[in-house]
Amino acid sequence: MTHIQVRKGEPVDRALKRLKTKLESEGIMEEVRRLRSHETPVERLRRKARAAAKRGKIRFRFTMPKPSDKAEGAGE
Numbered sequence: 180m181t182h183i184q185v186r187k188g189e190p191v192d193r194a195l196k197r198l199k200t201k202l203e204s205e206g207i208m209e210e211v212r213r214l215r216s217h218e219t220p221v222e223r224l225r226r227k228a229r230a231a232a233k234r235g236k237i238r239f240r241f242t243m244p245k246p247s248d249k250a251e252g253a254g255e
Contacts, residue, residue, distance in 0.1 A: 181205060 181201055185194045202208050218226070 181207060 181198070183194060183198050183201060185191075199208075
């Protein structure tokens with residue numbers, strides 16, 4: 180179970196923000212949202228496909244294209 184210790188003199192808003200950050204980093208909030216309503220197998224497949232596409236876009240964006248051998252030897 181996730182818990183935080185409220186420090187003496189700490190505003191409640193700041194403690195709640197720390198709790199929310201901790202819950203999100205552990206993935207608990209995502210699980211709560213997912214379990215809030217029933218998800219059909221088709222919806223699950225669509226959600227996973229969207230997530231995979233998003234991961235692929237991010238991977239593609241941050242990968243460097245490999246230099247081809249043809250580009251170097253084109254002038255010869």
